[in-house]
Amino acid sequence: MALNQNKPAQSTLDDIARKLNVTKVTVSKALRDHPDISLETKEKVKTVARELGYTPNFIARSLSLRRSGTIGVVVPKIAHHFFSTAVETIYDSALQNSYEVILMLSQENAQREALHIQTLLSMRVDGLLISLSKETKDLSLLEAVKKSGLPTVLFDRVVEKPEFSTVTTDDEEGAFSIIEHAIHCGYRKIAHLAGYSHTSIGRLRRSGFEKAMMKHDIPMHPEWIIEGGFAEEDGYHAFMNIYHSKNLPEIIFAVTYPVALGIFSAAREKKIAIPEDLDVICIGGSNYNKYICPTITCIDQPVQEIGKQAISILLDNVMNPGQNRIQKIKIPGRLFLGDTCRKKSA
């Protein structure tokens, strides 16, 4: 590929320096308001800089300073209420602290996730914020990152290792309480479209489900616990499986909001009315939940809070090198009462 041809020759410190018969050092200092430089020179330098449309070269600056002023973020998806909201919060907080964000999407693919983390490392980001893909099992890269000393915070989809700071909803408690709510409403035949148990949210939500069931002595059907992904299509397919088994539960607890919607789709196709014939609850909401029919009773995740805490813990470690404080934050979800799961206890 031809070099330096599509790229405009942006002006440099030297360009400014030459115009003023000084050196680039003087210019560099002047532009950064270094006390060394006289007011007069500063004025002149800044004027010429403006005339030339000078923009400092971030790349050169980063190389010289050995810090980039950027935070790397890896999430499974962005076209998704939880992540787009969290990411927006992360961007805002980072900007307030004068950090830039480099966002990468794993698309729920472990290999791509690893690639992106590598790229972020090579970009010499000052910190790393990760929410793991649904496929991620091999944690060696993550551990290498951690060992290298790069400040890292995991959020939402995490690993339960003592060496990582994590910020999550209290998934187990959330699942427990919504199931208990369903039981209080009189439901007994409860199915769970679970996430993969190698993911933190899958495991914890399922565990909360099981604990609530056991506490209230409700029998659990193995065929009513189906592991899968976190997307709409996963809910759709899992429901179809249950449907074809001819043994429908009264209510399905979906591991995520999109999975719940997938159930809606499938049920509609099979002419099963929600919540009359079959009820649905889940963990996580969406900003459109109030417009959905029926509105889903769910555990609302404090999405912005999660994003805010994650970036705040990260920046704390980035800006105070050497401290490496590890924090495990669990933020409780809140039960949102929608149109589903309204039956009275008998």
Added chain:
Amino acid sequence: MALNQNKPAQSTLDDIARKLNVTKVTVSKALRDHPDISLETKEKVKTVARELGYTPNFIARSLSLRRSGTIGVVVPKIAHHFFSTAVETIYDSALQNSYEVILMLSQENAQREALHIQTLLSMRVDGLLISLSKETKDLSLLEAVKKSGLPTVLFDRVVEKPEFSTVTTDDEEGAFSIIEHAIHCGYRKIAHLAGYSHTSIGRLRRSGFEKAMMKHDIPMHPEWIIEGGFAEEDGYHAFMNIYHSKNLPEIIFAVTYPVALGIFSAAREKKIAIPEDLDVICIGGSNYNKYICPTITCIDQPVQEIGKQAISILLDNVMNPGQNRIQKIKIPGRLFLGDTCRKKSA
């Protein structure tokens, strides 16, 4: 801030070179499979590189090559169906072409948008993809960017200047056809919650609306055309304004999907039933539209197609420097028939 303290000392070409008693040049070539280097040396180099956990320094590489292999993207928001979907597509296409994406969010703020564009310039991105904020009026920065020769493509929220490539929905035609549809359904009292007329989508959608109304000789009420933003809250407030004027239209044409939902909220609060008492249509949908009550009849935007075309045109210019081909792509939307706007013509 203390330097080089929070940052792990990542290994460099020199580290590998020293271990093998060669120079970094040899190592650099070996790692890139340069034909100069013998197979044996390559093997050795790669082994040591692996042992040391070597990651090439993207920053240094970019500086040396004078190209970063990145595309800068600026959008108003990310927690929004249109943008999160478009951005996801952009990321995928970029990755397929071995480009990284640097995403920035203007949060609908012109000043922040300018800042981000500056930052992207300083990062020496190889190309720029922009969807303008609702506030953007001053185009001087944009023109400077263009003049500098950096390949730039605008999408969705664009400016109609011959020097920019643009990719949009055919907004005017979309508005025209959905209004015509409403008219065919028998609606006459039609209001428009319009976007700001200094934005392309605001102006064009309004123009489509007006053309359809004029073609069918339907009178337009000035108080039924309200300019505003593109978000839910804008729809909410605009509806309240109309409501308080005590002069309700039969149907409201909302400039965006979120604005339509804002109307839903406000109408619900005022006990006005949709679509019975008041009907709503809009431009743009959401992946959750089929679950909304009532499902909104709208012009579905080919979001992924817009993203795909935008990045494709950009990369074409990035990878073929000097050609600077300017393209104006308008992709037609598709009328989606939902539960709203179903009245039969009288």
Added chain:
DNA sequence: GTGAAAGCGCTAACAC
């Protein structure tokens, strides 16, 4: 107050 020298980690051109 200003500048010369050195270096960040990498790549390209050209010797050897």
Added chain:
DNA sequence: GTGTTAGCGCTTTCAC
């Protein structure tokens, strides 16, 4: 095949 030299644009240290 491998190494030498130079340079990308910037900042820091230390003379002057």
